[in-house]
Amino acid sequence: MSGTNYSAACNSLFDTPAKAENGTCMGLGCCEAELAPELGMITVSMYKQSNSMWETFPCTYAMVVERSWYNFSLQDLYGYDVLDKKFPGGVPLVLDFAIRNESCPAEGKPLPTACRSSNSLCVNTTNGQGYVCKCQEGYEGNPYLPDGCQDIDECELRDEQPALRDQYRCYGICKNTIGGYDCQCKFGTKGDAKTGTCTQLFPLPAMVATLGIIGLTSIVVVVVLFKLLFDERRKTKEFFIKNGGPVLEKVDNIKIFKKEELKPIIQSCNVIGKGGFGEVYKGLIDDKLVAIKKSINVDKLQEKQFTNEIIIQSKVIHKNIIKLIGCCLEVDVPMLVYEFVPRGSLHDILHGNRKESLPLQKRLNIAAGAAEGLAYMHSKTSTTILHGDIKPGNILLDENFDPKISDFGISRLIAIDKTHTKCVIGDMCYMDPIYLQSGLLTKQSDVYSFGVVLLELLTRQKASSGEDTRLVTTFLDAYTEDHKGAIDLFDREILLEGDTEVFNNLAILVVDCLKFEVERRPEMTDVEERLQTMKRSYVPKSISDASSSIDT
Structure with missing residues (x-):
C-alpha cells in the first residue's frame, strides 16, 4: 500500500490452515498495515513470495477498511467469492474529508461559500491544510445545504433517549430554545437547575401559607366576577322590563335588539350628530345603513311614555315619515334604530355647513311631502296621531330631497293625555x-308649527333669530300692509324664478296656517292638497325671464 513518498507493507505467512486462528490478523493467514494520515491517493497491490501453498489455497485479498470492522475467519481462505457473498454491500471506508484549497476565514469574517447553512461554522482540519463545515452547537444536519442545520430539541431528546440526560442535564423545568435549551428551577425554588443546586425559596410553612392565600384570593375573584355578571344580567333584565320590553315584544314591525348587537356601532368614530338630546351614530346592520339615536337621559315622564311612543311609530308606515326599525331596551336610556337618511335635516340644508342651493321646485317638493306625512298622521291612521314638535330639525331629507318627518317625542304624551298636558314640551320658536x-x-x-317651517323654508331665515317670533311677526305685519312686501321677504334664489301666482298662493297658505284663531286654520289634508296642486302646476322659468319679471 503506497501513497506519495510513502509506503506501508505487511507479510502474511501460511503453512497449513491449522496454523491460522479465527479473529486474529497477526501474520498467519492474515496481516494488516496502518495507513498514515494526509494521503491523497492510495494504491493497493499484492506480491507472492512462496509457492508452497499457492496451488492449494490460491485466494488473496487486499482492501482498505476501517480498523475495527474486519475480523479474520478461516472460511475467508477458500474461494475468491467468499467475501463477495459475505459482504455484498462492500466494506466500510472512513475518509478524512476536507476542502483542501483554502482555510477558515478570520473571526468575524463571512463563512466560506461551502458552509451554506446559516447555522453552520467553519473548522480547520487537523490533518493538513483545509477546512470542514459543521453545524453549530444545538443544531444538527448537513452544513453544506441551505437550512441544512436544524435546531435540536434537547428537552425532547432527554425524554426519548435517557442516555442523553447526562449530555443535556436538567434537574428542573426544561424548555427548548433555538440553538440550545433553558433549565429553570421549579416554582418556589432558586439556583442552577442544570447542576441540580435548586434550593427552597421559602420555608415549607410559608409556601403552604402563600398557596393558601393565592387559592383564597382566586376564590374571592371568581365569586366577585360571578356576582358582577349576575348583577349585570339582573340590571339588564330590570332595564328591559322598565322600558316596556314585555309589551314591545308583541308589537309587529319593531325589532328588539340586544345591546351587544349595537355595541360595535356605538363608537365615537361613528357619531354623525350630537346635541343636547344625545348622539346619533351611523352604522351597518344586516348590510343596511341605519342611524342609532342614543339619548343622554330621559326624565321620569318620558320614561313612562317610551313604550307608547314605540307603539305609535310602529303603526306609522309612510314614505314621508322616518321608519323606526327597532330599539334596544337593555340599557338605562333606550336606544332607537332608524332607517338612515343621507342628507340630514332641513335645518342643516337651510342654515348649516351643508347649506345647498334650493330652487322653488325642490322647496315645493319638501313642503308638499312633509304636509303629506302630517296629513297621514292626522287623518289616515286608525288613531289620530299628533306630532307636537314640527321644526326643520325634525324633517330629514333623503338623496332626492324627499322629506321624512322624525322624532315623535311629543306625540307619545298625547296618546296618554288626549286633552291637556301640564308639561309643554317643544321648540318655542315653532310652538x-x-x-x-x-x-x-x-x-x-x-298646522301652526308647519306654517312656521314653511315660512322658514321660503325665506331661508331662522325663526329663532332675534326674538322668538320675530320672523313670524315681521311676515304677518308685512302681509297686512302689502302682500308684495311680505313676498319680498322670500329668499332671492326663488324670487329670481319669478312666479307671482305661486308666491301669492304660498304667502296666503302661510298666513292661514299662522292664524291666531285655531278654528280658522286649515286642516293638514287641505294644506297638503294646496301644496300638491302648486307643485304639479309650477313650471320653472329661465333666470332671464324671472329677472325681467321682478324688475317690472
Missing part, C-alpha cells in the same frame, strides 16, 4: 301660542 298658553295640543297646533 302654537294657544298650545303654549292652554297646554291643549290639537291638530291645528301641528
